[in-house]
Amino acid sequence: MPSSPQSTPKPLANLDFPRPLTTVDIVAFALRDERLHVLLVQRGSEPDEPFPGLWALPGGFVDVAKDATLADCALRKLREKTGVASPYLEQLGSFGSAARDPRGWSATHAYVVLIPAHLADTIAADASWFPIVGGGVKQKLAFDHDTILSVAITRLRNKVEYTSLPLYLMPAEFTLPELQRVYEIVLDRALEKSAFRTRMLSADVIEPVARTRKGPNRPAQLYRVKRAKAPTYFARTFNRPS
Amino acid sequence: MPSSPQSTPKPLANLDFPRPLTTVDIVAFALRDERLHVLLVQRGSEPDEPFPGLWALPGGFVDVAKDATLADCALRKLREKTGVASPYLEQLGSFGSAARDPRGWSATHAYVVLIPAHLADTIAADASWFPIVGGGVKQKLAFDHDTILSVAITRLRNKVEYTSLPLYLMPAEFTLPELQRVYEIVLDRALEKSAFRTRMLSADVIEPVARTRKGPNRPAQLYRVKRAKAPTYFARTFNRPS
DNA sequence: TGAATAGTGTCTGTTAGACACTATACT
DNA sequence: AGTATAGTGTCTAACAGACACTATTCA
Numbered sequence: 001m002p003s004s005p006q007s008t009p010k011p012l013a014n015l016d017f018p019r020p021l022t023t024v025d026i027v028a029f030a031l032r033d034e035r036l037h038v039l040l041v042q043r044g045s046e047p048d049e050p051f052p053g054l055w056a057l058p059g060g061f062v063d064v065a066k067d068a069t070l071a072d073c074a075l076r077k078l079r080e081k082t083g084v085a086s087p088y089l090e091q092l093g094s095f096g097s098a099a100r101d102p103r104g105w106s107a108t109h110a111y112v113v114l115i116p117a118h119l120a121d122t123i124a125a126d127a128s129w130f131p132i133v134g135g136g137v138k139q140k141l142a143f144d145h146d147t148i149l150s151v152a153i154t155r156l157r158n159k160v161e162y163t164s165l166p167l168y169l170m171p172a173e174f175t176l177p178e179l180q181r182v183y184e185i186v187l188d189r190a191l192e193k194s195a196f197r198t199r200m201l202s203a204d205v206i207e208p209v210a211r212t213r214k215g216p217n218r219p220a221q222l223y224r225v226k227r228a229k230a231p232t233y234f235a236r237t238f239n240r241p242s
Numbered sequence: 243m244p245s246s247p248q249s250t251p252k253p254l255a256n257l258d259f260p261r262p263l264t265t266v267d268i269v270a271f272a273l274r275d276e277r278l279h280v281l282l283v284q285r286g287s288e289p290d291e292p293f294p295g296l297w298a299l300p301g302g303f304v305d306v307a308k309d310a311t312l313a314d315c316a317l318r319k320l321r322e323k324t325g326v327a328s329p330y331l332e333q334l335g336s337f338g339s340a341a342r343d344p345r346g347w348s349a350t351h352a353y354v355v356l357i358p359a360h361l362a363d364t365i366a367a368d369a370s371w372f373p374i375v376g377g378g379v380k381q382k383l384a385f386d387h388d389t390i391l392s393v394a395i396t397r398l399r400n401k402v403e404y405t406s407l408p409l410y411l412m413p414a415e416f417t418l419p420e421l422q423r424v425y426e427i428v429l430d431r432a433l434e435k436s437a438f439r440t441r442m443l444s445a446d447v448i449e450p451v452a453r454t455r456k457g458p459n460r461p462a463q464l465y466r467v468k469r470a471k472a473p474t475y476f477a478r479t480f481n482r483p484s
Numbered sequence: 485t486g487a488a489t490a491g492t493g494t495c496t497g498t499t500a501g502a503c504a505c506t507a508t509a510c511t
Numbered sequence: 512a513g514t515a516t517a518g519t520g521t522c523t524a525a526c527a528g529a530c531a532c533t534a535t536t537c538a
Contacts, residue, residue, distance in 0.1 A: 015345060018306050019261040022338070022349055062338070064260050064347040070338035094336045094351045096264070096304070096312040103257060105306040107264055107351065109336045177517070195500045197518075202499095217516040218508040236478040239500060239525085419490070436492075437527045444526095459489040460535040481498090481527055 020096060021106035024073045025059030025145065027092060027152040028082065028113040030120035030129060031169050036186055037120070037129040038149060039081065043142055050102045051142035057149065058127060059108065074111040081127045088114040088168040088231075092152050100144045110148050112156065114168035160186045161237040164205050167225050175213045175220035176200065191238060203232045262338060263348035266315045267301030267387065269334060269394040270324065270355040272362035272371060273411050278428055279362070279371040280391060281323065285384055292344045293384030299391065300369060301350065316353040323369045330356040330410040330473075334394050342386045352390050354398065356410035402428045403479040406447050409467050417455045417462035418442065433480060445474045 028039035040055040058081045067073035071089065078084060089111055096107025120129065130137045135150050159165050166182045180196045200206060207226050212219035270281035282297040300323045309315035313331065320326060331353055338349025362371065372379045377392050401407050408424045422438045442448060449468050454461035 015263070017303070020264045020304055020306060021257070022262045022264060061259070062262055062347070062349070064262060064340065068340050070336060070349060091335050093333050094312060096351065098306065098310050105304070107304070107312060107349075109338065109349065175517085192501050192503095193517090194502085194519075198499075212509095214509080215516075216510050217514075218510090218518080220517055235481065236499070236526095239477065417490085434528050434530095435490090436529085439491075440526080456536080457489075458537055459487080460491080460537095462490055478499095478526070 018105070021101060021104060022062045023059055023106060023108040024062060024070060024077060025057040025108045025110045025148060026074060026078050026081070026113055027057055027110060027149060028078065028115055029152075029156065029169070030115040031117055031182060031185065032120055032129055032131075034181070034185060036132040038132060038137060038152075039115075039123065039127055040130050040137070040139070040141070041081065041127045054142040055130070055137075055139045056142035057110075057145045070109050071111075074109070074113075078113055081124045082115065082119070083122045083124075084113075084115055084119050087116070087119075088165070092148070092155060095144055095148055097144075108143075108148075110152070112152050114165065116169060117171040157187060162234045164200075164203060164232040164234075167205060167231070170225070173209055173211070173222045173224050175222055177220055178213075179206075179223075187238075195238075199234065203234070205232050260347070263343060263346055264304045265301055265348060265350040266304060266312060266319060267299040267350045267352045267390060268316060268320050268323070268355055269299055269352060269391060270320065270357055271394075271398065271411070272357040273359055273424060273427065274362055274371055274373075276423070276427060278374040280374060280379060280394075281357075281365065281369055282372050282379070282381070282383070283323065283369045296384040297372070297379075297381045298384035299352075299387045312351050313353075316351070316355075320355055323366045324357065324361070325364045325366075326355075326357055326361050329358070329361075330407070334390070334397060337386055337390055339386075350385075350390075352394070354394050356407065359411060359413040399429060404476045406442075406445060406474040406476075409447065409473070412467070415451055415453070415464045415466050417464055419462055420455075421448075421465075429480075437480075441476065445476070447474050 026039070030037050030039070039058060041058045043049055043051050043054050043056050045053045059077055062070070062073050067076060071091075074089060075086075078087070078089075090113075092110040092112045094107055094109050096105075098105045100106055100108075123129070130139065132153060135153055136146060137149065140146070141149065156165070160183060166179065166186060169182055170179060176197055179200065180191060180193065183196070184191055205226055206223040209222050209224050211222045213222055268281070272279050272281070281300060283300045285291055285293050285296050285298050287295045301319055304312070304315050309318060313333075316331060317328075320329070320331075332355075334352040334354045336349055336351050338347075340347045342348055342350075365371070372381065374395060377395055378388060379391060382388070383391065398407070402425060408421065408428060411424055412421060418439055421442065422433055422435065425438070426433055447468055448465040451464050451466050453464045455464055
C-alpha cells in the first residue's frame with residue numbers, strides 16, 4: 001500500500017506521519033605529520049545523549065530555518081568546527097536506518113571535505129584530528145560513524161588513483177616530491193617518481209612559482225595550484241600492485 | 243527488530259523541532275529499442291498534490307514502520323513499480339533543500355537501478371519508460387527530478403567508461419556485438435570493435451554458452467554473465483575523442 | 485557469388501613502471 | 512669530496528585506436 005490514505009480532507013496531502021530524523025555528517029580529512037587524519041568531536045557526556053563521551057564525526061541536525069540546502073548545512077557545520085570557508089566538498093552518500101540512532105529512525109547525509117595543510121590547525125576547541133590507521137581510526141565511534149568513515153576512506157583512496165584531489169590537501173606552495181609523498185600517504189604505497197612527475201606536469205593543474213624549497217641538498221622547485229582549476233580526472237589509474 | 247531498548251519514554255535530548263520530509267527516489271534505467279530509457283510515474287492530478295499531473299521519478303516517503311534501511315525503502319518502491327527483485331542498485335546521492343518540495347523542507351535519497359532487458363516490461367500500469375534524449379527526458383519533471391536524472395545520466399556515462407556495468411542491462415544471453423552496441427548507446431559514441439572485445443574477454447566477466455545467435459549473416463557467439471560477479475573496474479577509460 | 489556481419493591480426497600511440505643517470509645543493 | 516635529494520632519459524609493458532584482413536552465414 002502506498003502511504004497516501006485519502007481520508008483526511010486537508011488542503012495539502014496528509015503529511016501527518018512520523019518523519020525520520022535528518023542529519024548531516026562531515027568526514028574532514030587533512031594531512032598532519034605524514035599521516036592522514038580525520039576530524040572528530042566528542043559527544044556530550046550527559047546520559048540523555050546517545051553515545052555519551054564517544055568520539056563522532058562532526059555534524060548534526062538539519063536546521064530548516066538556517067539551512068537552505070544540505071550542502072549549506074554541511075558548510076555551516078564545518079565552519080562551526082574549523083572556521084574553514086570553502087574547501088573541497090563532496091557528497092559521500094547517505095546512511096539511514098531504524099537502528100543507527102537510538103532516538104529513532106534517522107538518515108544522515110555524509111560529506112567528505114579536504115582541508116589544506118595550512119588550515120588544519122584552525123579548529124574549534126572541542127574538535128581534534130585523529131590519525132587514520134588502516135581502514136579507520138583506533139577509537140570506536142558513535143552511531144554508524146565507523147562505517148561512514150570507512151566508506152569515505154575507500155572512496156578517497158579510489159579517487160586518488162585517478163584524480164588530482166590531493167592538491168586540496170596541500171599548502172599554498174609545495175614541491176613535486178612533497179605532492180608525491182601525499183599521494184603515497186593516502187594510497188599507502190610507493191609511487192614511481194618519473195611517472196608521477198610526468199602525469200602531474202602534463203595535467204596542467206599546477207604551475208611553478210619563482211622560488212625553491214631549500215634543504216640540506218638540491219633545492220626543489222616550488223609549485224602552486226593553478227587558479228580555478230576543477231579536480232582533474234586522469235584516463236588511467238596508477239597501476240596497482242599485482 | 244531485535245535490540246530496541248527504548249520501552250520507556252526516556253528523557254532523551256529534546257527532539258521537538260521541525261523535521262524535513264524524507265523521501266527516496268529511484269532512477270531506473272533500461273534499454274528498449276536501441277535507446278536508454280528511464281522509468282517515470284505520473285503524479286496524481288488532485289490539486290492538493292504538488293506538481294499534479296507531471297511525470298516524476300518513482301519514489302516516496304520513507305515509511306519508518308516498513309523500511310528498516312534506506313536501501314530497503316528503495317527496493318520496496320522499485321518492487322511496487324516493476325516487480326523486479328534484486329537488480330543492480332547503487333546510491334546516487336541525496337538532494338535536500340527548503341525549496342524543492344512545496345510541502346516543506348525535504349531531502350530525498352536517490353538511487354540508480356539498472357533493469358535487465360527481459361524485465362523491463364514487467365512494470366506497474368501507472369509507470370512508463372521514457373527515452374533519454376541528450377542529458378535528460380523531453381518532459382519537464384516534478385520537483386528537482388530533472389536535476390536528479392541529469393546527475394544520474396552523467397554518473398552512468400562516466401562509470402560505463404571504465405566498468406562492466408552495462409552487463410546489468412543485458413538479457414540472459416547476448417552476443418559481443420550486442421554488448422558493444424549497449425555501451426555505444428549509453429556513451430553515445432562509437433567504440434572500436436577490436437579493443438572492445440579484448441577488454442571484455444580479458445576481464446573474465448562473461449563466458450560463452452554453447453549456442454550462437456543466427457541471423458542473415460555469420461552467426462555470433464552467445465555469452466552470459468559469469469555468476470556472482472561484482473562489476474569489474476578497468477584501469478583505463480576508453481579514450482575519449484579529442 | 486555477393487552482401488553482411490563476426491571475429492582476428494598487425495601496427496601505432498600513449499602512458500605507467502623500472503631504473504639508471506645527471507644536477508645541485510649542503511656539510 | 513661525499514651525501515642526499517631533485518630531476519631527466521631510456522627502455523619495456525600494457526592496452527586503446529585504426530584498420531585491414533579473414534570467417535561464416537544467408538539469399
